[in-house]
Amino acid sequence: MARITSVEVIDVRFPTSLTSDGSDAMNKDGDHSAAYVVLHTDDPSLSGYGFTFTIGRGNDLCVAAAKQRAVPLVGRDIDELCGNLGGIYRELQSDSQLRWLGPDKGVIHLALAAVMNAVWDLAARRAGVPLWRLLSDMSPEQLVEVADLRYLTDVLTPEQAVTLLERQEPGRKQRIAELEASGYPCYTTSAGWLGYSDAKLRRLCEEAVAAGYNHVKLKVGADLADDIRRCGIAREVLGPDGNLMIDANQVWDVPQAIEWVKALAEFDPLWIEEPTSPDDILGHAAIRKAVAPIGVASGEHGMNRVLFKQMFQAGALDYCQLDAARLGSVNEVLAVYLLAAWFDVPVCPHAGGVGLCELVQHLAIFDYAAVSGSLDRRVAEYVDHLHEHFVAPCVIRDGAYLLPDAPGYSAEMYMESLRTYRFPDGAYWASRADRDPLP
Amino acid sequence: MARITSVEVIDVRFPTSLTSDGSDAMNKDGDHSAAYVVLHTDDPSLSGYGFTFTIGRGNDLCVAAAKQRAVPLVGRDIDELCGNLGGIYRELQSDSQLRWLGPDKGVIHLALAAVMNAVWDLAARRAGVPLWRLLSDMSPEQLVEVADLRYLTDVLTPEQAVTLLERQEPGRKQRIAELEASGYPCYTTSAGWLGYSDAKLRRLCEEAVAAGYNHVKLKVGADLADDIRRCGIAREVLGPDGNLMIDANQVWDVPQAIEWVKALAEFDPLWIEEPTSPDDILGHAAIRKAVAPIGVASGEHGMNRVLFKQMFQAGALDYCQLDAARLGSVNEVLAVYLLAAWFDVPVCPHAGGVGLCELVQHLAIFDYAAVSGSLDRRVAEYVDHLHEHFVAPCVIRDGAYLLPDAPGYSAEMYMESLRTYRFPDGAYWASRADRDPLP
Numbered sequence: 075m076a077r078i079t080s081v082e083v084i085d086v087r088f089p090t091s092l093t094s095d096g097s098d099a100m101n102k103d104g105d106h107s108a109a110y111v112v113l114h115t116d117d118p119s120l121s122g123y124g125f126t127f128t129i130g131r132g133n134d135l136c137v138a139a140a141k142q143r144a145v146p147l148v149g150r151d152i153d154e155l156c157g158n159l160g161g162i163y164r165e166l167q168s169d170s171q172l173r174w175l176g177p178d179k180g181v182i183h184l185a186l187a188a189v190m191n192a193v194w195d196l197a198a199r200r201a202g203v204p205l206w207r208l209l210s211d212m213s214p215e216q217l218v219e220v221a222d223l224r225y226l227t228d229v230l231t232p233e234q235a236v237t238l239l240e241r242q243e244p245g246r247k248q249r250i251a252e253l254e255a256s257g258y259p260c261y262t263t264s265a266g267w268l269g270y271s272d273a274k275l276r277r278l279c280e281e282a283v284a285a286g287y288n289h290v291k292l293k294v295g296a297d298l299a300d301d302i303r304r305c306g307i308a309r310e311v312l313g314p315d316g317n318l319m320i321d322a323n324q325v326w327d328v329p330q331a332i333e334w335v336k337a338l339a340e341f342d343p344l345w346i347e348e349p350t351s352p353d354d355i356l357g358h359a360a361i362r363k364a365v366a367p368i369g370v371a372s373g374e375h376g377m378n379r380v381l382f383k384q385m386f387q388a389g390a391l392d393y394c395q396l397d398a399a400r401l402g403s404v405n406e407v408l409a410v411y412l413l414a415a416w417f418d419v420p421v422c423p424h425a426g427g428v429g430l431c432e433l434v435q436h437l438a439i440f441d442y443a444a445v446s447g448s449l450d451r452r453v454a455e456y457v458d459h460l461h462e463h464f465v466a467p468c469v470i471r472d473g474a475y476l477l478p479d480a481p482g483y484s485a486e487m488y489m490e491s492l493r494t495y496r497f498p499d500g501a502y503w504a505s506r507a508d509r510d511p512l513p
Numbered sequence: 514m515a516r517i518t519s520v521e522v523i524d525v526r527f528p529t530s531l532t533s534d535g536s537d538a539m540n541k542d543g544d545h546s547a548a549y550v551v552l553h554t555d556d557p558s559l560s561g562y563g564f565t566f567t568i569g570r571g572n573d574l575c576v577a578a579a580k581q582r583a584v585p586l587v588g589r590d591i592d593e594l595c596g597n598l599g600g601i602y603r604e605l606q607s608d609s610q611l612r613w614l615g616p617d618k619g620v621i622h623l624a625l626a627a628v629m630n631a632v633w634d635l636a637a638r639r640a641g642v643p644l645w646r647l648l649s650d651m652s653p654e655q656l657v658e659v660a661d662l663r664y665l666t667d668v669l670t671p672e673q674a675v676t677l678l679e680r681q682e683p684g685r686k687q688r689i690a691e692l693e694a695s696g697y698p699c700y701t702t703s704a705g706w707l708g709y710s711d712a713k714l715r716r717l718c719e720e721a722v723a724a725g726y727n728h729v730k731l732k733v734g735a736d737l738a739d740d741i742r743r744c745g746i747a748r749e750v751l752g753p754d755g756n757l758m759i760d761a762n763q764v765w766d767v768p769q770a771i772e773w774v775k776a777l778a779e780f781d782p783l784w785i786e787e788p789t790s791p792d793d794i795l796g797h798a799a800i801r802k803a804v805a806p807i808g809v810a811s812g813e814h815g816m817n818r819v820l821f822k823q824m825f826q827a828g829a830l831d832y833c834q835l836d837a838a839r840l841g842s843v844n845e846v847l848a849v850y851l852l853a854a855w856f857d858v859p860v861c862p863h864a865g866g867v868g869l870c871e872l873v874q875h876l877a878i879f880d881y882a883a884v885s886g887s888l889d890r891r892v893a894e895y896v897d898h899l900h901e902h903f904v905a906p907c908v909i910r911d912g913a914y915l916l917p918d919a920p921g922y923s924a925e926m927y928m929e930s931l932r933t934y935r936f937p938d939g940a941y942w943a944s945r946a947d948r949d950p951l952p
């Protein structure tokens with residue numbers, strides 16, 4: 075009868091801002107970071123790993139919040155915990171004093187994601203399977219029991235969700251076999267960060283095409299003349315049949331978004347991503363109507379399932395880019411996948427940062443196996459940064475995520491990476507004189 | 514040439530959960546708390562005070578976030594700061610690394626509110642006037658310059674906002690004179706907390722009517738039979754002409770909200786407050802349509818101006834209950850008041866907690882003087898708790914807030930209160946053995 079004996083939460087920060095990796099129109103100095111959670115147990119062969127992703131300052135807030143969120147886990151019997159993954163989620167989520175600081179958004183929700191991601195990792199490790207398989211082996215009733223459907227029943231009841239999942243049950247095994255052969259299709263953002271020179275942009279686009287990618291994404295929104303020139307380069311390399319996506323990272327008001335996107339229409343972008351405030355459901359709907367047939371994509375800052383419910387109700391999105399570490403872990407991610415399938419909106423999950431690629435591969439595979447049963451218009455994000463810190467990193471071949479086979483949620487980092495990049499006392503930061511002072 | 518020399522942020526918690534003050538269907542153990550900010554300057558006669566309101570655990574997160582938010586203030590020239598209250602707000606708000614944890618929501622936004630509330634308090638003290646007068650003395654152009662209109666220009670441009678304010682300029686002085694005679698009308702929530710007995714409820718309703726209140730608010734949503742009995746008591750005491758409001762504190766999904774409110778319709782409530790998730794714009798719109806003529810009120814958890822913009826666009830609210838310590842201080846509050854006036858939705862600001870009454874009186878007075886120019890359907894919340902800790906507490910007479918005349922935003926607490934209720938080392942908490950352990 076193993077129990078959780080303690081919870082460790084570590085502030086890990088990588089100095090990615092030094093190379094402009096991750097730079098965009100809103101985020102100029104992104105030190106990709108993680109509030110990293112380890113659930114220790116009294117079974118020496120079993121731990122759980124999870125995290126949420128941040129970009130530098132403020133990671134300490136997520137670490138402190140995760141410590142608070144995790145308090146009720148200590149001493150829990152692991153069999154009971156893993157047998158009631160809906161119950162423990164709801165218990166942590168409903169802490170009424172922390173709820174006041176949200177609800178279900180911002181720092182306390184990122185922290186819930188970090189902690190519950192570790193619980194899901196633990197559950198998959200205990201079962202000896204990768205997370206995508208743990209989920210794919212659950213019955214429709216079990217999946218709906220763990221999904222967070224609170225505040226969603228006006229559009230999707232638990233009964234409807236069960237029906238939706240039952241519809242996909244017959245083909246699950248065959249679709250998994252398909253993915254085992256070909257992987258899950260992905261696209262690369264590594265080429266298009268705003269801080270890169272034109273020469274570097276061209277070279278990276280060429281490398282992406284050579285590596286088998288059919289989609290390339292560029293950051294836009296800082297300067298229209300630059301955007302026109304950069305989109306021209308990317309379209310030239312991709313040819314007329316490749317897919318070019320553009321991403322404004324929320325820099326525009328609604329009227330400006332419409333005007334700017336129309337000015338880039340000649341490059342035939344597949345989607346405009348985060349054209350305005352991520353909270354602006356009706357704004358996204360207005361932009362979508364104005365810039366069609368260019369699609370509208372958003373979701374990496376989609377704070378919770380209630381936002382996504384309304385995005386779908388309002389017809390605001392062509393592509394849903396949910397984030398595995400901003401939504402409240404698998405419990406809430408599952409709810410958004412169910413909603414998306416119900417409204418027939420493809421989910422192309424956000425990735426990049428620290429370890430998000432490692433997480434989203436599981437979710438995308440599970441979606442195809444059990445929820446949407448479709449690859450149509452679906453492509454998961456991939457960014458080629460920081461994978462070397464993960465014990466079981468994702469593997470890409472010919473523009474597709476290969477199916478992970480190690481037990482868990484692929485979230486474990488190397489001890490050596492933690493020792494080096496722990497903030498502010500890890501070997502790297504302790505040696506850097508110009509690091510940000512803590513207040 | 515005075516400067517800000519240091520920023521102090523204090524975790525203050527009052528043990529209000531011991532008496533069920535503040536209890537409702539969602540929040541059962543509300544220890545009313547504040548992340549309290551003091552801006553020290555090298556002018557010994559000048560400091561700035563501000564706070565955000567929380568309910569216990571998690572206040573430490575807001576304190577830590579406020580410390581980060583305030584770093585750029587240290588060393589600033591006070592004249593420059595007070596001459597550019599829009600600029601400093603935008604500078605703090607746009608910290609791209611903290612922005613990632615929102616944007617504009619949750620802990621980092623509460624912290625922005627705490628810090629910028631202190632800056633506004635400082636500005637009013639420096640001018641030697643109460644905040645409502647500082648604002649009422651500003652020109653339409655000055656007000657629009659400090660208001661946070663980002664992401665709002667699809668419905669309200671700066672030019673339109675100036676026009677709206679210009680329309681109310683001629684009557685400003687006269688309306689202020691009116692309020693100086695009669696005060697700003699308010700209602701009391703003190704009677705209706707869910708944890709109170711029927712006898713206490715009846716007594717408090719009777720006391721409220723005797724004190725001149727024409728509105729009483731009850732918490733509902735835990736048990737329908739209880740709600741029917743309690744609403745019956747309140748309506749009996751109020752008589753047919755008094756205004757009864759009910760408040761569910763987000764406990765229902767949309768269909769359940771509609772059903773439950775209809776079951777209480779016989780008591781003729783003026784409004785149902787927070788019937789569902791505060792993020793559910795389209796859900797509020799659906800509820801409003803279904804329960805009319807009962808009004809729908811929400812806003813104390815309204816996370817930012819983008820949410821309110823959409824609430825107004827969707828016709829989701831009869832009453833806007835913005836919160837002075839959840840929105841990003843006066844800068845964002847002002848934007849929501851402008852939007853509300855533009856859409857002709859009355860603002861009845863949320864109060865209670867710690868010191869919210871002290872803040873909202875300034876905002877309501879200013880709204881009447883300079884923005885909406887109307888008292889129609891407007892009544893500010895008042896809760897009779899914790900005012901004894903404030904140096905210049907609000908004063909109520911005959912169901913109205915009297916106009917505050919002390920310079921500032923009425924946010925300063927007594928040193929003795931801080932020494933007693935500072936968490937966890939203040940005299941009260943240090944002596945209490947059962948206080949929550951910090952993780």
